[in-house]
Amino acid sequence: MKHYDVAIIGAGMAGASLAAEIARHASVVVLEAEDRPGYHATGRSAAFWSETYGGVGVQPLTSASGPILAEGGFLSPLGSLHIGRAADRPTIDAFLAEFENSNITLAEVDPAAQVPGLRSEWTLGVSEPSCSYIDVAGLHAACLGAARRAGVEVLCKAALVNATRDAAGWLLDTAAGPVRAGIVVNAAGAWADRIAKMAGVRPLGIAAYRRTMTQIRTEPLAPEGLPLVADIGGKFYFKPEPGGRLWLSPHDESPTEPCDAAAEEIDVALAIERFEGVVDWRVAAVEHKWAGLRSFAPDRLPVYGFDPREPGFFWCVGQGGFGIQTAPAGAMLGAALLLGHTPDAAVRSIDAMIYAPGRFDA
Structure with missing residues (x-):
């Protein structure tokens, strides 16, 4: 032994x-x-690096990791856009205030300028240009x-x-x-x-939660240069992938026992429903779907x-x-x-x- x-x-x-x-x-x-x-x-990771993800308690670890990941060649440009409706103004303000004393660049922008076909009620946007793909x-x-x-x-x-x-x-x-x-x-x-x-x-x-992801093909295809787009209220996010595809999640956290997680049809349908309430693109196909486990302390x-x-x-x-x-x-x-x-x-x-x-x- x-x-x-x-x-x-x-x-x-x-x-x-x-x-x-x-x-x-x-x-x-x-x-x-x-x-x-x-x-x-x-x-089964969603494969992006964002300094605001996880909140201010996590941000020091993310920010310290960024230069190391970049030097190793594991990051590539993406950018992210946090979007909301008029009723989300308090959430947008709280988000900006949370990171006010950090070195993260955040700027209010017109989200329609970055997302073609964005539905008219999505009027609020915060750009986070440092967000990156991670290998x-x-x-x-x-x-x-x-x-x-x-x-x-x-x-x-x-x-x-x-x-x-x-x-x-x-x-x-x-x-x-x-x-x-x-x-x-x-x-x-x-x-x-x-x-x-x-x-x-x-x-x-330590509690386990299921997170659902889908790869979708849309009509029209997702445009080049699209950032990661995330609901400021935490109801969805979608991220561009090669070939005009998107990775889409309903940002679910379903409590589960530790297991080999799999996507459930109801969560895939929820993701698509939320997506179609954001842009006027049609979901032409769900090409792939999966789920992963996320585990959190209290x-x-x-x-x-x-x-x-x-x-x-x-x-x-x-x-x-x-x-x-x-x-x-x-x-x-x-x-x-x-x-x-x-x-x-x-x-x-x-x-x-x-x-x-x-x-x-x-």
Whole structure:
């Protein structure tokens, strides 16, 4: 039986990025339940980077990740447009006020100038030009590649069955055989509370939600240069893709048990209904549909840090729908907390305490 300094449960973006970050300082194994990494949330991402997404509590992680992602070639220009009707003026004002003291460029614009065929009642718009496409598959592969080159072992089909703690550390029974580790990192996404229970650790209340996505073809085709278009009230968003296609979501959050999520017809129909209330384009075909899991802590902020009652158990969970865009900074912050190191300069100004698992004790 092999012994590692750290065993990370979950090979999605959270686990892969953290593994790559700590690999130079510790022996690491990543235990993935599926037959390939990134099967659930990571592999089904909407694939955009937006500094306002997730609110001001998440924004420092997103903003710190931006330069790292850009330097790695994982971002490309997109831009976003938050739109609303006249009745949404208070929501627009609150949105602008929320980010007033950030360095994010936001400007009120005429949305009709950016969205041909926009229906006349959509009169309010806020432009966020920094919003970008993000190469999720490329980023995830880069993290896994860096981790493996540094000696990390990634075991797939290695679902955790049981975890016990003794004087030597953790004994992990997995579908791929037993593993010994000094520290367990819970990066299991929607399954995080189940992993905690197996280890005898009190769950944090990580809840899973289903998010629906569809790829549609419209008549006319979506024009070149279209930004990501999002309802300021959180009822839909759509994003241009190659070939004039759109990725469309009803921005749903349906509570669910952790599972292999699939799109439901009622949610696809709702997305189309909302879309057709925004523009006068016809939906000619639904070419693809899927759903992914998003998992949130009770306060909807991510969780990084050692469990206050079990110091050998580290939480790296609750990344919601912003786990991809915050991955570099989240991994840096998590690595510093895990290893007891001074945080990297890129994240040193971020207050890690707001993401600590001990905050739920209050």
